[in-house]
Amino acid sequence: MTQSPDQYLSTRGHAANETFADALLRGIAPDGGLYMPTAWPTLSSLKQTKDADYSVIAREVLTPFVGDSLPEGAVERAVAHLVKGFDHPLVTPLVELESGLFVLELFRGPTAAFKDLAMQLVASLSDEALEASGETLTLLTATSGDTGAAAVRAFAGKKRIKLIVLHPLDRVSPIQRKQMTTVEADNVLNLAVRGDFDDCQRLVKQLLADETLRERGRLSSVNSINWGRLAGQIPYYVSATLQLGQAAHFVVPTGNFGDAFAGIAARKMGLPVAGMTAAVNQNDALARAINEGVYDRRPAVESASVSMDVQAPSNFERLVFEASGRDAAQTRKLFEDFAANGTVTLPDDLCQALTAETRAVSVDEATTAAEIGHAYQAWGRVVCPHTAVALHAARKMDRNGAPVVALSTAHPSKFGGYVESVLGIAPEPAPVIAALGDKPERLSVIDSDYASARDAVGSF
Ligand SMILES: *Cc1c(COP(=O)(O)O)cnc(C)c1O
16 A cells, blocks of 8 residues: 555544545544544755745645645645734744743734634635535534634635534633634534533534434534644644754643644654643643553543643544554554543553653643743743643753743633733733624524534534
8 A cells, every 4th residue: 555645544444545635524534533644744845944934834744745635726825825814924933931941822813822723724725625526514623612713713604614613611711702603604503512622522523423414415523633633733843943943842732632743743754853742731631641651531620721621632542543653453442442431551662652752741720820920920921821831841841952842822812811810910902802892692502412412403
């Protein structure tokens, strides 16, 4: 079988290979696994230059993954559209806080959080793929806030796509909710679920597996399990490294492990990376799996960094697949056991391989609040709680000579209430947030059982 970056296999090994367009439109593989390229492309032609152009980087990163599965020029058009929606010429500027410590600003797009970077690309590329094939698509996504907002803004008004977003009722910030519910687009349905994020994610998985829903056309997900989302997050690791002019240790505030896995993918493509650290909040299933070798499902608890309230991080499967030497049988067994029993013990050799890919640390709520205070006192910088989780881990680590880059995943005003409760001052609103105003909201509240979700989706 030929191995090529534009051919995709499933982490569970029981699905036929697919093109980029099919992996993008399907989301999850038919055997329940996640799509991965059959080979990693190599970053070759990017020069070490300080003024690296994001468009050039993104094109270089994405083109080998897409191959010839989309119309000519699709990647260029998608990247041009993405860059237009950002308010900084570098798109993701790197800011030095003190010697050797940086933040990478990923929040300068349409919803003031990092998910815009991939979502804008995925919306454009999906649209191109559907135009070419003449099909329609229903997209389902579970969100703890930022994914849904980014998706609504990216897909609103697309003619061949309907978007259904499930968020946990009263567990997303008012601004995140408004970013989803104030968009006037008939192709968007917002469902507020009486439950937590993992309930939303479970319902989406069940809906995606429902054969009767497939009669309406293609059915897929925009969660970070979608390979398009992963690929769209690789370019900013390259951009940061080029802005810095040397290899960095990246510290990534982590929920579903999509953002962090994109950094690991960049390293597999040849980007010099000094190290990776996934920083989680008190929902520490990922950190316990990597550090203690036991992957254990517990209910998610609400945290200040609410977009990271995840206890069954979907992209952990991609990490296990890579760390196991791409052993699909082992990956399948592990995640099927986890789904059945809610707990699995990882073999020692797998644990060691996982630790070689990334470190993981958990930061508690009091420390997150204290870090917001420290950032303001030390550097006059107001940061969101997600960024604070990463900054704390970055500041406490042994820097080993390499510069440390904490990914700053949201503008602080997106979580203004919490930040104000810590600092006593409200963050200046990002322009895209000031523009939300008091527009009327559109959403339906449902119970967290499958029948309720199926009814709501069926009548849309
Ligand atoms: C989604 C999100 C994260 C976590 O990203 P993952 O890819 O799920 O690990 C961190 N910070 C913010 C602001 C987010 O919206």
